[in-house]
Amino acid sequence: MRVLFATNPHKSIFQYMAPLTWALRTAGHEVRFASQPAFTPTLTQAGLTAVPVGRRQNPFRMLDFVDPEVIAASRVGLPTPWDVTQDPERATWDHLRDGYELAVGSLREDNFPMIADLVEFARQWRPDLVLWEPFAYAGAIAATAVGAAHARLLFGIDVFGVARGHFLRRRAERPAERCTDPMADWLGGYARKYGGEFSEAMVSGHFTVDQFPRSLQVEAPELDYVRCQFIPYGGPATVPKWLWQAPEKPRVALTMGLTATDVYDSYTVNTQEVLDALADLDIELVATIADAEKARLRRVPDNARLVPYVPIHHLAPTCSAFIHHAGAATLATVARHPVPHLSLHYHWDQPILARKLTAHGAGLDLHTSRATGQAVRTAVQRLLTEPQFTARAAALRDETLALPTPNQLVPRLEELTARHRATPA
Incomplete structure (x- = not known):
């Protein structure tokens, strides 16, 4: 099968993803890795085939324009809405709605440079499975545009899935005319642009690949998790x-x-x-x-x-x-x-x-x-x-x-791809 990975240009996040790309490659699958053009050397250095999409953008550029006190405050804890993972008592409707409005603004800035090119590549290459890190919603948008199965590949605690679960439960308690969903509005706009409709999978994937043992993780009960071992990859290194x-x-x-x-x-x-x-x-x-x-x-x-x-x-x-x-x-x-x-x-x-x-x-x-x-x-x-x-x-x-290695996870990914893929094999 054809597997497309997508990430924003964050080196530390990419390093969580690299071992699974090689597991799929050594199992005989075709693999491509998409990110912004300036990130191409990091991808190819890992021996991967890069797909440069969009334009160059510094993922930390917004720090240059933000009040230092705001930056300091955000570094102390999780920014909204994901802070509810640490403090569930904060999971009120107003807090979550306002938090998602703020988060979508940042996510829109990070993902916009890649979306059009990534969709175009996906339409040409026709991946069966798209694996994206939790900030790279461009991957979910491209997968939806071509009917591919897709999943999040976590790089830590699933603050994203847990917060979304709280949001959906709070939204269900409210009258329909008084509900807003910033994530659905943003992602749904792209889904319709490319001939589809919004589904909750665009927010959290058809399933989630988790690289941490259950005793260290926080889960969203509504989501389907598949686990594998975390295999360290830090780029070029020598043993002194x-x-x-x-x-x-x-x-x-x-x-x-x-x-x-x-x-x-x-x-x-x-x-x-x-x-x-x-x-x-x-x-x-x-x-x-x-x-x-x-x-x-x-x-x-x-x-x-x-x-x-x-x-x-x-x-x-x-x-x-x-x-x-x-x-x-x-x-x-x-x-x-x-x-x-x-x-x-x-x-x-x-x-x-x-x-x-x-x-x-x-x-x-x-x-x-x-x-x-x-x-x-x-x-x-x-x-x-x-x-x-x-x-x-x-x-x-x-x-x-005791968890499966990335290589041992591959058959499970093949099974889930066949289940969720809308396009022919």
């Missing part, structure tokens, strides 16, 4: 020689993610304070610190190794504990090993993932507003000395590895 051998002391890793310095201006914790607090512990601390952040440090402890980047899927198996920002990819990579976590979470779905991890018993969490050097030190000491954390991390590892 110091990582070839097992560490002589307990190794503790520290990473706060690439986006913190690629998109924003710094980390959300005081790196110097954390390094100082861990300086006298009998450990080997491996900290991935961007060069720009490293230049701000006044001192580096003797027990710390600072590197700008190291492949986490090679580093994690050598660690006795792992400190991270609860970014979904980092957390899921570490979860493939019996390594306890300390999650220093800040925004988006990080607090949800971190608290679920703690509830599972596989680690501890601190919001960055409470992540003082002493608090981090205390938590690390607990992870290293209290064996229940490693035991629960091993249980999470077992749950993760």
Whole structure:
């Protein structure tokens, strides 16, 4: 079958999608990957066939025109309407309606550059299945235009599906003449433009591919989820020689993610304070610190190794504990090993993932507003000395590895494509 992937030009999101593209290719299916032209090198670097669509657009360009206080507020938690996943009490009709009106404005800006070209390509190539990440509604629009089966490919907590479920339930409680649906209005306009009609699948897909174990996920009961293992992919990387051998002391890793310095201006914790607090512990601390952040440090402890980047899927198996920002990819990579976590979470779905991890018993969490050097030190000491954390991390590892691999998921995708596809095989 022919499978078309679609993403906005977000490198971190694309990296969640790449392993499944290769699983489909090695199963003999034709695969194309569509995004904006400037993103083509990232796609082809992964060995994929790119389909440049639309025009170049910086996905973070709007930050240049927004009040810094608004940006700061949005980074603290999920923007509406997706914040109801953290706080269901906020799931009122007014909050959800207003939230979707705001969200649609942003989604429209992100997707508009790709839609026309993506539909044109889909009409020429006739994909059987379209897989799109939850911000790339252009994929749902193109799939609807050609009658292809289509699905969301999640890159973290399904805040999108959960919020939509709350919205639909609140809408059903209201008189029809007093209901508005910004998502249906926006997506339905494109459906009719290309000869179809709006369906709820345009918002959430015919089904959803989830790469996280159920114990770490939040689900919308109305949706059909299929699960597979998260397989780490971070682009080009090398294994440094110091990582070839097992560490002589307990190794503790520290990473706060690439986006913190690629998109924003710094980390959300005081790196110097954390390094100082861990300086006298009998450990080997491996900290991935961007060069720009490293230049701000006044001192580096003797027990710390600072590197700008190291492949986490090679580093994690050598660690006795792992400190991270609860970014979904980092957390899921570490979860493939019996390594306890300390999650220093800040925004988006990080607090949800971190608290679920703690509830599972596989680690501890601190919001960055409470992540003082002493608090981090205390938590690390607990992870290293209290064996229940490693035991629960091993249980999470077992749950993760019990899921189908992307290759094992392919037959299920073939089955679901045949069920939902409106076009002939």
